[in-house]
Amino acid sequence: GAGVSQSPSNKVTEKGKDVELRCDPISGHTALYWYRQRLGQGLEFLIYFQGNSAPDKSGLPSDRFSAERTGESVSTLTIQRTQQEDSAVYLCASSQSGQGRNEQFFGPGTRLTVL
């Protein structure tokens, strides 16, 4: 079946605007993750969903960041009042269960540029 998809692939916004990033996980995957990758750096964990609940939000950098998930399907990551330091690639991953050998399948990412 299809892999993890994300939209939009690129987003340019002005400082202070809100943005919504979307992730469609692999069908049947109960676990969903959001990561952020700043230029030239590794991935930083943001939030983990198991079903539609988020037992680990420890990576969200500030209260401007929030995420939700509908059942075991689509997730949206919302950044309010964007700042230039929010510019990064936002990656979504899904896995079957989130437990054990938890192979995570990544989407292509959304490149966010805040002017």
Add this chain to the structure above:
Amino acid sequence: GEDVEQSLFLSVREGDSSVINCTYTDSSSTYLYWYKQEPGAGLQLLTYIFSNMDMKQDQRLTVLLNKKDKHLSLRIADTQTGDSAIYFCADHGSSNTGKLIFGQGTTLQVKP
């Protein structure tokens, strides 16, 4: 907190072996992963190793794990130009949420 470190750059000649190194801090790590990222593409899982193993071989890839020193390496035999990419080491750690802690990535440049 948990941390994963990698060297940033490695350059090899086509046909040579490449060895990419990684160190991690979490002594209760269960699984360790190697991901590959090519320009404009998402991350692709290359291989993984469970913490009770010392070595895992998968075709041209060999993973070595030294738990005592918390050191992980990825060896690519007969490196090809198509292997040019950024390689990330990731640690599952002791989290029961499955979140991964990533290193900064090692850029592998393969010269013809």
